[in-house]
Amino acid sequence: MPSTIFGAGRRRARYGFDAPGIMLKLLAAGASGLAVGAGLFLLAEGRLVLLAGVLVAASLVPLCLGLSMLVYGLLGKHRVRDHMIGLIAWRGDEQVLDIGTGRGLLLIGAAKRLGRRGQATGIDVWRSEDLSDNSLDRLAENVGLEGVEDNVALLTQDARQLSFPDASFDVVLSLFCIHNIESKAEQRQACREIARVLKPGGRVLVGEWLPTHAYAEAFREAGLRVNASRSHFLTALALMWMVDAEKPRVPAGT
Numbered sequence: 521m522p523s524t525i526f527g528a529g530r531r532r533a534r535y536g537f538d539a540p541g542i543m544l545k546l547l548a549a550g551a552s553g554l555a556v557g558a559g560l561f562l563l564a565e566g567r568l569v570l571l572a573g574v575l576v577a578a579s580l581v582p583l584c585l586g587l588s589m590l591v592y593g594l595l596g597k598h599r600v601r602d603h604m605i606g607l608i609a610w611r612g613d614e615q616v617l618d619i620g621t622g623r624g625l626l627l628i629g630a631a632k633r634l635g636r637r638g639q640a641t642g643i644d645v646w647r648s649e650d651l652s653d654n655s656l657d658r659l660a661e662n663v664g665l666e667g668v669e670d671n672v673a674l675l676t677q678d679a680r681q682l683s684f685p686d687a688s689f690d691v692v693l694s695l696f697c698i699h700n701i702e703s704k705a706e707q708r709q710a711c712r713e714i715a716r717v718l719k720p721g722g723r724v725l726v727g728e729w730l731p732t733h734a735y736a737e738a739f740r741e742a743g744l745r746v747n748a749s750r751s752h753f754l755t756a757l758a759l760m761w762m763v764d765a766e767k768p769r770v771p772a773g774t
């Protein structure tokens with residue numbers, strides 16, 4: 521009997537691990553420090569026991585951070601996607617933009633909520649250090665596996681300079697992308713671009729591992745109304761903040 525009847529052998533879309541190099545370094549540093557510290561603790565005497573205790577305690581910091589990145593990649597990112605997608609009251613005809621889509625976590629989540637008249641566009645510059653196995657090919661494969669080809673457009677494009685006309689999108693999403701832009705001024709530029717391409721009445725959700733208050737401020741300066749900018753640690757099971765904002769239908773001050 522074909523294995524596909526039971527679903528066995530059917531490949532699933534996978535969305536990768538964020539910053540895989542940093543995650544592996546944290547896990548390796550934490551685990552080796554813990555092993556050396558524990559060994560020293562068992563074998564040593566006198567002051568060396570104190571040193572072993574300090575080493576064990578210090579190793580717990582990178583170990584916990586690495587483990588939280590691992591748990592986020594295995595579990596948390598699916599919870600965050602479901603939370604973010606669930607915040608939008610979908611009609612099905614929306615134009616959606618996912619900035620720094622990577623392997624399509626939010627893009628595909630949004631595309632599944634769209635009908636024939638809706639479209640989700642994913643843009644990225646495919647940096648390998650930001651996401652494991654990060655490429656346009658891997659994203660296209662996930663789009664195919666999830667069966668959303670008809671509602672999706674994929675483009676190589678930088679968040680700082682979007683090619684879309686003003687007021688193109690009903691929903692703009694972005695997860696763990698904008699902090700990868702090194703300069704704060706250019707991060708603000710990416711926020712201004714988001715505000716520019718958002719339609720009046722449109723909604724933006726930007727998730728990050730650091731507090732999102734500076735993005736909230738940039739959105740306010742660009743005329744958006746900020747609904748919230750707060751931690752979502754319990755959803756992500758890792759460090760995460762999100763700013764939720766919308767573009768007023770009537771510009772502020774008129």
Ligand SMILES: C[S@@+](CC[C@H](N)C(=O)[O-])C[C@H]1O[C@@H](n2cnc3c(N)ncnc32)[C@H](O)[C@@H]1O
Nearest residue numbers: 620621622644645646647650678679695697700
């Ligand atoms: C940590 S990954 C997150 C990917 C996806 N949003 C997710 O949550 O699975 C960050 C993504 O942002 C992309 N990125 C980094 N700088 C960018 C830029 N200036 N413009 C567009 N994408 C960028 C990276 O290539 C990477 O795919």
